[in-house]
Amino acid sequence: MQPLSAPRRPRALPRxxxxxxxxxxxxxWMLTPGVxxxxxxxxxCALIGIIAVSWYSHGTNKEMVAxxxxxxxxxVQQRPEFMVSGMDVVGAEPVxxxxxxxxxxxxxxISSFDIDLEAMRQKVEELDGVxxxxxxxxxxxHLKIDIxxxxxxxxxxxxxxxxxxxxxxxxxxxxxxxxxxxxxPLIAGDGAQDHIEEALSLFRDAKPLQxxxxxxxxxxxRRWDVVLDRDQxxxxxxxxxxxxxxxxxxxxxASDLLDRDVAVVDMRNADRPTIRVNREAAGALHRAGQxxxxx
Amino acid sequence: MGDLYDSQRAMRNMRKAAMQRGVIAILDIGTSxxxxxxxxxxxxxxxxxxxxxxxxxxxxxxxxxxxxxTRSRGVKFGEVDAMQETERAIRTAVQAAQKMANVRVDHVxxxxxxxxxxxxxxxxxxxxxxxxxTDGDIGRVMAACDVPDYGVDRDxxxxxxxxxxxxxxxxxxxxRGQIGNQLNCDMHMLTxxxxxxxxxxxxxxxxxxxxxxxxxxxxxxxxxxLVEDEQELxxxxxxxxxxxxxxxxxxxxHMIYADAVRMGxxxxxxxxxxxxxxxxxTAERIKTFYGGVMATGMDDREMIEIGxxxxxxxxxxxxxxxAELIGIMRPRVEEILEEVRVRLDAAGFEHLPSQQIVxxxxxxxxxxxxxxxxxxxxxxxxxxxxxxxxGLPQAAIGPAFSGAVxxxxxxxxxxxxxxxxxxxxxxxxxxxxxxxxxxxKDNW
Numbered sequence: 001m002q003p004l005s006a007p008r009r010p011r012a013l014p015r016x017x018x019x020x021x022x023x024x025x026x027x028x029w030m031l032t033p034g035v036x037x038x039x040x041x042x043x044x045c046a047l048i049g050i051i052a053v054s055w056y057s058h059g060t061n062k063e064m065v066a067x068x069x070x071x072x073x074x075x076v077q078q079r080p081e082f083m084v085s086g087m088d089v090v091g092a093e094p095v096x097x098x099x100x101x102x103x104x105x106x107x108x109x110i111s112s113f114d115i116d117l118e119a120m121r122q123k124v125e126e127l128d129g130v131x132x133x134x135x136x137x138x139x140x141x142h143l144k145i146d147i148x149x150x151x152x153x154x155x156x157x158x159x160x161x162x163x164x165x166x167x168x169x170x171x172x173x174x175x176x177x178x179x180x181x182x183x184x185p186l187i188a189g190d191g192a193q194d195h196i197e198e199a200l201s202l203f204r205d206a207k208p209l210q211x212x213x214x215x216x217x218x219x220x221x222r223r224w225d226v227v228l229d230r231d232q233x234x235x236x237x238x239x240x241x242x243x244x245x246x247x248x249x250x251x252x253x254a255s256d257l258l259d260r261d262v263a264v265v266d267m268r269n270a271d272r273p274t275i276r277v278n279r280e281a282a283g284a285l286h287r288a289g290q291x292x293x294x295x
Numbered sequence: 296m297g298d299l300y301d302s303q304r305a306m307r308n309m310r311k312a313a314m315q316r317g318v319i320a321i322l323d324i325g326t327s328x329x330x331x332x333x334x335x336x337x338x339x340x341x342x343x344x345x346x347x348x349x350x351x352x353x354x355x356x357x358x359x360x361x362x363x364x365t366r367s368r369g370v371k372f373g374e375v376d377a378m379q380e381t382e383r384a385i386r387t388a389v390q391a392a393q394k395m396a397n398v399r400v401d402h403v404x405x406x407x408x409x410x411x412x413x414x415x416x417x418x419x420x421x422x423x424x425x426x427x428x429t430d431g432d433i434g435r436v437m438a439a440c441d442v443p444d445y446g447v448d449r450d451x452x453x454x455x456x457x458x459x460x461x462x463x464x465x466x467x468x469x470x471r472g473q474i475g476n477q478l479n480c481d482m483h484m485l486t487x488x489x490x491x492x493x494x495x496x497x498x499x500x501x502x503x504x505x506x507x508x509x510x511x512x513x514x515x516x517x518x519x520x521l522v523e524d525e526q527e528l529x530x531x532x533x534x535x536x537x538x539x540x541x542x543x544x545x546x547x548x549h550m551i552y553a554d555a556v557r558m559g560x561x562x563x564x565x566x567x568x569x570x571x572x573x574x575x576x577t578a579e580r581i582k583t584f585y586g587g588v589m590a591t592g593m594d595d596r597e598m599i600e601i602g603x604x605x606x607x608x609x610x611x612x613x614x615x616x617x618a619e620l621i622g623i624m625r626p627r628v629e630e631i632l633e634e635v636r637v638r639l640d641a642a643g644f645e646h647l648p649s650q651q652i653v654x655x656x657x658x659x660x661x662x663x664x665x666x667x668x669x670x671x672x673x674x675x676x677x678x679x680x681x682x683x684x685x686g687l688p689q690a691a692i693g694p695a696f697s698g699a700v701x702x703x704x705x706x707x708x709x710x711x712x713x714x715x716x717x718x719x720x721x722x723x724x725x726x727x728x729x730x731x732x733x734x735x736k737d738n739w
Contacts, residue, residue: 021386027393
């Protein structure tokens with residue numbers, strides 16, 4: 001007869017806890033410091049990154065983020081601390097100042113974040129009358145433009161317009177008529193603006209003729225003509241123009257050469273200064289000579 | 296010899312690498328259990344100089360951060376018997392210890408308890424060239440030791456210089472810098488079976504671990520369970536393990552003799568199993584709960600249920616008196632101790648100034664063993680427990696762990712061995728020339 005009580009299970013041997021080879025290797029791998037660091041820091045970071053990117057890749061979310069960003073940016077930029085309420089132009093005459101204001105039109109008040117100071121400076125410096133400019137947002141929210149204007153030293157006639165030139169030969173503005181700047185010497189001719197220095201020294205040299213001098217004309221882009229009233233001209237050489245002019249002035253002071261009926265004093269050849277007289281004077285001279293010969 | 300020299304040097308380098316990483320594992324592969332301790336070398340003494348012994352006998356440089364024990368499988372007489380099983384057991388222990396330490400270990404220091412260890416006393420002498428002993432002279436005198444023919448199938452496990460003599464002054468620990476004409480060296484060499492050693496190498500390698508040192512378990516037990524004056528004056532440590540009983544004799548803080556008896560606690564268990572016809576597991580339980588070696592009148596009345604699973608009432612309700620159990624255990628324990636006595640006599644233990652005998656190991660926990668041992672081994676017998684090391688869990692401070700604890704001390708401060716000194720240059724060049732000749736022979 002079978003025993004009525006439930007058969008006792010044979011007591012199993014204690015379970016062998018030996019890990020399998022791969023489990024053992026896996027555990028050792030997981031205990032490696034690099035791997036532990038990767039799992040503790042790398043995996044959460046990667047997870048957060050993936051979630052953020054997948055959320056952002058939806059069109060509406062992207063727009064929402066961009067809109068929010070713009071809104072936050074605007075609230076910061078529109079704060080009264082950053083607002084610019086006016087413009088001061090310093091260091092320029094009223095005419096030039098008006099020109100500067102007209103060059104950089106601005107609707108105040110405006111946030112200082114929206115003003116490109118560098119571009120504004122370049123734009124202002126492009127004006128003829130401005131030598132250099134410094135633009136900054138000054139105290140009390142005023143845009144301050146410091147102008148160093150160009151100082152004109154000569155007038156240059158180009159066709160019908162009269163340009164102002166500074167000592168470097170750069171245009172420094174336009175005047176309507178010669179009488180506006182009667183104090184400035186007048187020069188003309190192609191390439192005249194590149195030799196302002198020489199022209200000014202000629203003008204300084206020609207002080208004794210100041211009453212009569214009309215201007216300087218650059219001839220053939222290499223030498224100067226001094227134009228006097230009564231259509232008189234002094235033709236100067238390309239080299240040593242000042243010395244040649246000095247000789248003419250000495251002649252004038254010695255023998256009033258230019259007060260006579262002379263059309264052209266040609267000093268181009270230093271060895272052989274030549275004068276050309278007017279036709280009537282030449283005829284008169286001729287006749288006088290004949291009469292003398294007849295007598 | 297050269298081959299082993301290289302492998303031992305490689306292990307020393309591995310140990311150095313492990314020290315730099317700061318983590319090293321101890322693996323005590325025994326017959327009844329496999330213990331793994333994970334040590335971290337970060338104590339205040341880690342980077343102190345090599346002079347002398349530090350505080351707490353130099354153990355404050357490390358702490359135990361992981362400990363695990365598992366039932367040993369596939370090991371018999373302290374030798375690997377079934378490779379796969381042993382490997383699994385090592386994996387279990389290492390994994391559990393790593394888990395507790397929460398750190399990965401790559402370097403292991405192991406011990407071998409079987410392999411029929413054999414001790415040799417070597418001596419050599421050299422003339423000192425310029426009258427002053429240098430490092431090179433130490434290497435030369437050790438190379439001059441005439442190595443006995445220990446057999447091709449054996450490997451050197453330890454080769455420790457135990458004594459230096461300069462002219463007529465003997466008993467020097469460190470003759471460097473001293474003046475003399477002739478330097479003598481006594482060396483203790485311990486060889487074990489190559490096969491046993493190779494099997495342990497291979498098992499550890501298969502667990503993806505690097506061996507950073509190997510020691511005899513008798514030696515390890517000795518350094519952990521003998522106190523300092525015992526080591527100095529002369530003592531024997533008897534490590535009663537599961538499958539083998541290790542004997543190590545210490546004198547002047549050096550091991551001068553080691554041997555092993557291929558019997559241990561497992562044989563007592565199998566005697567009980569056979570004598571009472573119970574399974575091994577039950578026999579082990581009965582041995583640990585009720586075992587003893589000194590019977591008293593009281594023991595006749597103490598009946599032990601030995602149980603059974605057959606379903607036969609008469610068989611399953613058997614009882615046996617404790618006196619009968621002691622009657623089974625005692626002859627085997629006596630046999631083991633007699634065998635130890637024979638080995639000690641052969642080693643000339645009686646000539647030592649002090650003849651202290653320290654019993655340690657798992658089987659030394661049999662009640663009354665010290666009484667029995669003093670009858671057989673002499674009057675100066677005590678039961679030894681391993682030194683306390685920092686961080687060792689409560690479960691691992693018993694005498695069964697003296698081998699493992701000894702290995703931690705060995706890991707922290709290994710004794711200088713033959714291979715820690717430079718090979719003399721002439722010897723080396725001769726060897727390399729020989730190697731070159733052999734290469735030519737092999738290839739042309």
